[in-house]
Amino acid sequence: MSVVPNSEVQLLGQSNAVQTILSDVDCAARSGAKVLITGETGVGKEVVARLIHLRSARAAGRLVTVNCAGLPDSLLESELFGHVRGSFTGAYRDKPGLLEMAPNGTVFLDEVGEMSTRMQVVLLRFLETGEIQRVGADRSHIRVNVRLITATNRDLPKEIAAGNFREDLFFRLNVIRMHIPPLRERIEDVPLLFDHYLDYYCQQHRVARPQVSPGALDALMAYRWPGNIRELRNVAERLALKSSGQVLRPGDLPTEVVKPADRFEAAAAEGAAAAPSTSSPVEDLTGRMLRHGESFWSVVHPLFMARDLTRDDLRRIIEIGLENTNGNYRLLVALYNMPNEDYKRFLGFLRKHNCHLPFQRFRTIASRAQQTRPVAAAG
Amino acid sequence: MSSEPSAPAQHGTIVVVDDDVSCLVAVEQILRHWGLETRTFRAFEDARSYLAHARPAVVIVDVRLGNYNGLQLIHFSRQHSPETQWLVVSGFDDPVLRNEATRLGAAFLTKPLDLQRLREYLPGGHT
Numbered sequence: 001m002s003v004v005p006n007s008e009v010q011l012l013g014q015s016n017a018v019q020t021i022l023s024d025v026d027c028a029a030r031s032g033a034k035v036l037i038t039g040e041t042g043v044g045k046e047v048v049a050r051l052i053h054l055r056s057a058r059a060a061g062r063l064v065t066v067n068c069a070g071l072p073d074s075l076l077e078s079e080l081f082g083h084v085r086g087s088f089t090g091a092y093r094d095k096p097g098l099l100e101m102a103p104n105g106t107v108f109l110d111e112v113g114e115m116s117t118r119m120q121v122v123l124l125r126f127l128e129t130g131e132i133q134r135v136g137a138d139r140s141h142i143r144v145n146v147r148l149i150t151a152t153n154r155d156l157p158k159e160i161a162a163g164n165f166r167e168d169l170f171f172r173l174n175v176i177r178m179h180i181p182p183l184r185e186r187i188e189d190v191p192l193l194f195d196h197y198l199d200y201y202c203q204q205h206r207v208a209r210p211q212v213s214p215g216a217l218d219a220l221m222a223y224r225w226p227g228n229i230r231e232l233r234n235v236a237e238r239l240a241l242k243s244s245g246q247v248l249r250p251g252d253l254p255t256e257v258v259k260p261a262d263r264f265e266a267a268a269a270e271g272a273a274a275a276p277s278t279s280s281p282v283e284d285l286t287g288r289m290l291r292h293g294e295s296f297w298s299v300v301h302p303l304f305m306a307r308d309l310t311r312d313d314l315r316r317i318i319e320i321g322l323e324n325t326n327g328n329y330r331l332l333v334a335l336y337n338m339p340n341e342d343y344k345r346f347l348g349f350l351r352k353h354n355c356h357l358p359f360q361r362f363r364t365i366a367s368r369a370q371q372t373r374p375v376a377a378a379g
Numbered sequence: 380m381s382s383e384p385s386a387p388a389q390h391g392t393i394v395v396v397d398d399d400v401s402c403l404v405a406v407e408q409i410l411r412h413w414g415l416e417t418r419t420f421r422a423f424e425d426a427r428s429y430l431a432h433a434r435p436a437v438v439i440v441d442v443r444l445g446n447y448n449g450l451q452l453i454h455f456s457r458q459h460s461p462e463t464q465w466l467v468v469s470g471f472d473d474p475v476l477r478n479e480a481t482r483l484g485a486a487f488l489t490k491p492l493d494l495q496r497l498r499e500y501l502p503g504g505h506t
Binding site: 027028030031032033034127128157168171172174175176177179 | 442443446447448450451454455471473474475476479482483
């Protein structure tokens with residue numbers, strides 16, 4: 001659950017898309033109906049949820065955020081609905097759920113498309129009755145008055161067609177739908193956003209604010225920003241730390257921004273001396289662990305927990321590692337610079353987030369993979 | 380299927396929004412037969428931009444509109460056209476959506492439409 005100061009909650013941009021979203025936010029805030037926010041990862045779905053809460057009649061109540069991805073079913077149910085003492089190993093006392101902890105407030109369920117079908121049924125029942133039944137309790141406990149805002153980067157109608165998401169739940173959650181377009185579809189907002197984050201990070205890190213050359217600005221606007229605003233924010237922070245006040249030129253920008261097509265070649269040419277910021281996040285992070293001896297816990301773990309890395313990114317990082325260790329997780333622990341005794345903790349972490357890849361396939365393709373993947377094999 | 384740009388509607392217009400064209404045409408024909416001025420929309424976005432300015436007497440809207448829920452349209456219209464009567468139509472009777480509709484001041488009808496009930500909600504319906 002992340003807490004952002006209210007003053008920082010804003011949706012920046014002058015594009016028509018942002019203006020439409022802002023007027024929809026007001027509309028949704030006034031109505032009190034359930035909202036489903038859709039959009040790619042990093043577009044700012046949580047910011048929109050916060051804005052709706054803060055502008056609604058529930059602003060005095062709490063906003064509780066729950067990420068439905070990465071939590072096993074039973075844990076998610078217990079997080080949302082609470083549990084009674086003795087309902088499972090380790091449940092030493094009664095614990096209220098998050099739905100109870102936001103009376104007259106808002107509960108934001110992020111990545112709702114990742115919910116298992118069983119949890120979907122539990123949520124469906126809650127929407128119908130408004131009653132909370134704690135895990136292990138034989139009857140419902142109380143009724144709560146919360147507003148539900150949900151978000152997903154999945155195409156739910158497609159998931160419904162594939163049998164992964166319940167149609168009735170979709171219609172109940174999707175009373176007001178807000179789609180946040182990707183940054184590449186409102187590229188005119190990039191200068192404003194980049195300026196804002198550069199200012200913000202220069203102030204935060206107490207460094208001189210660099211000027212941005214027109215060429216660099218052109219490159220920023222020509223880039224497709226697959227990671228959307230989250231990626232732009234990260235680039236701004238890295239540049240704020242790197243620039244020490246000089247004018248930012250295209251050559252200072254991360255390679256993927258300037259030359260997306262040749263980023264592998266560029267990264268290889270610059271070799272070990274390259275600054276960590278000159279390749280895509282996955283290659284950048286694996287490079288730091290493989291070449292610079294940094295630990296998985298300090299390089300990858302915090303970014304993943306802050307959701308700056310997706311599960312696919314994490315899986316890719318593990319995959320690159322396993323390709324190097326012939327599928328051996330114990331060697332991977334050493335390769336990613338963790339002490340041997342962290343083996344269990346590391347596997348536990350991967351399992352919890354569903355990123356524990358079966359090792360077998362790396363046993364057979366390892367040698368081929370090492371030949372075809374220079375980044376993975378770089379030592 | 381009229382969907383010209385959003386000129387303000389005459390008071391008394393009935394708007395029908397449904398992405399299922401056969402339902403749309405059927406309802407439109409009945410309303411015209413009853414002598415009511417009718418405008419129809421298949422797409423959420425077209426209906427939304429029309430309703431942002433228009434003040435129809437009645438809007439009949441299906442819950443399922445592609446990726447959207449027809450209930451959402453009420454929010455775009457309620458402030459500037461509070462007198463508009465909303466009829467939310469659904470192929471399935473979902474108590475949660477029925478409550479939501481009632482809370483928004485809309486009537487909730489299930490398909491197939493009961494024409495007599497429908498008539499009660501339309502101008503001159505009680506005569």
